[in-house]
Amino acid sequence: MAYMTDDQFERLAQMIKGVHDEMTERFDAVDARFNKVDETLEYLRAEVRDLRSIFESLKEKVDSQSGYAKEIDHAFTRLSAIEKHLGMPVAV
Helix, strand or coil: CCCCCHHHHHHHHHHHHHHHHHHHHHHHHHHHHHHHHHHHHHHHHHHHHHHHHHHHHHHHHHCCCHHHHHHHHHHHHHHHHHHHHCCCCCCC
């Protein structure tokens, strides 16, 4: 069995540290990108919640008018598809 010299061991330790440092930098960069995506998705979810609230209010006001009610129902269908795509709980 061959043993490492102190010099060889030190070089190996430096190589491992270098790989570790590089991987840490890469993971940090990916993590930062995921954080930006999370922030964007949260903004979109808030906008979709606001739209749903607006549509619900509008539906209450024009529910008796068939042409408008049909358009609002169509908007709700599209909004539900967006919510599903964003992973939001879909209101029924």
